[in-house]
Amino acid sequence: MTTSTRPIYLDYNATTPVDPRVLDQMLPWFTEQFGNAASRTHLYGWEAEEAVAKARRQVAGILGASEKEIAFTSGATEANNLAIKGAYEANRHRGSHFVTVATEHKAVLDTFKHLEGWGAEVTYLVPAADGLVSIEQVAEALRPDTVLVSVMYANNEIGVIQPVAEIGKLCRERGVLFHTDATQAVGKVPVDVDKDYIDLLSLSAHKLYGPKGAGALYVRKGIKLTAQQDGGRHERGLRSGTLNVPGIVGLGKACEVAGAEMALEAKRLAQLRDKLENEIVSTINNTQVNGNREHRLPQVTNISIGDVDGEQLLMNLNRIAVSSGSACTSASVEPSYVLKALGVPDDLAYASIRFSLGRFSTETDIATAVAHVQEVVTRMVENHTS
Numbered sequence: 001m002t003t004s005t006r007p008i009y010l011d012y013n014a015t016t017p018v019d020p021r022v023l024d025q026m027l028p029w030f031t032e033q034f035g036n037a038a039s040r041t042h043l044y045g046w047e048a049e050e051a052v053a054k055a056r057r058q059v060a061g062i063l064g065a066s067e068k069e070i071a072f073t074s075g076a077t078e079a080n081n082l083a084i085k086g087a088y089e090a091n092r093h094r095g096s097h098f099v100t101v102a103t104e105h106k107a108v109l110d111t112f113k114h115l116e117g118w119g120a121e122v123t124y125l126v127p128a129a130d131g132l133v134s135i136e137q138v139a140e141a142l143r144p145d146t147v148l149v150s151v152m153y154a155n156n157e158i159g160v161i162q163p164v165a166e167i168g169k170l171c172r173e174r175g176v177l178f179h180t181d182a183t184q185a186v187g188k189v190p191v192d193v194d195k196d197y198i199d200l201l202s203l204s205a206h207k208l209y210g211p212k213g214a215g216a217l218y219v220r221k222g223i224k225l226t227a228q229q230d231g232g233r234h235e236r237g238l239r240s241g242t243l244n245v246p247g248i249v250g251l252g253k254a255c256e257v258a259g260a261e262m263a264l265e266a267k268r269l270a271q272l273r274d275k276l277e278n279e280i281v282s283t284i285n286n287t288q289v290n291g292n293r294e295h296r297l298p299q300v301t302n303i304s305i306g307d308v309d310g311e312q313l314l315m316n317l318n319r320i321a322v323s324s325g326s327a328c329t330s331a332s333v334e335p336s337y338v339l340k341a342l343g344v345p346d347d348l349a350y351a352s353i354r355f356s357l358g359r360f361s362t363e364t365d366i367a368t369a370v371a372h373v374q375e376v377v378t379r380m381v382e383n384h385t386s
């Protein structure tokens, strides 16, 4: 396919392209400056170590953290595993009860399933119909033996932003660890580990115009985790394995760029997103926007279209690249568990589309996408009724 015939990319929550400014910084670390950041005996190692130190400051910078509190990982899946399993293993003396939310990413939910196999007890909070959990729900779930609460910052499917600061504050007062999967939030909205009372935070480079396969776990000073990967004791013993220097350099630069451009970019994307959402909702019958529309990321909207078959809809929308409210499991197509948890009926969940915009989305992209959705839905409704 040539570039001009490729579908318009509106799936930035799935992954983002690497920003050319990020790639530029990464390239030398693949070739001339290929040293191992743990090599202490020559220039190649020293330069790599310095590049990693700079990236650590850049990542810490976007979180309001100290660079000593950043451990590099292969992405958010690994960071979530390390935070949750590491906290379980390091806190057996305190208890083994955990609290999370039914709409978390699988990288959190499946990690908790694993902990249950180890003997942990996990409370899964069900959010309200708008996708938000309340501080009261969290308060009610806490027990004397609760070790950790894990609530995502922003949801990948519907974009809703949880009341993280309030939950964090409550956890701090109760002496419970607070982890947040901030993969979709970092670089999109301001995140501050102190103001938000966060103890552990997961992030991933490929969601903010950095490369795939690089991420980090923020670990508040003084918090003990048991490493989940043993070896050369890299990252202060928290995560052994030779550091992915180009990936880490890319993550650092991606955080720097996103931090500098966040305020303006959020405003631009919110305007484009609102335009897309309003035009679809006002011209197509029986639509609904899923999730709270006020407390959400600026670049995401999740819309169900009531009058059409979900599977066919996605097949017909071949000029745009979007996600749907269904997931292919090995044997069948299942409606999104996130939308199900919000009480969205199966047929509406199947017929839901997640549009996620990003840095390279333009006014023209949005106008073309809206026209395409309108045309496809009109055709499907006509065919259905004729």
Ligand code: PMP
Pocket (backbone or CB within 6 Å): 013, 014, 074, 075, 076, 077, 078, 105, 107, 152, 154, 155, 156, 181, 183, 184, 203, 204, 205, 213, 215
């Ligand atoms: N958490 C959330 C909320 C995500 O959206 C994703 C990526 N889809 C992940 C975790 C996993 O991140 P990674 O791809 O870096 O492992």
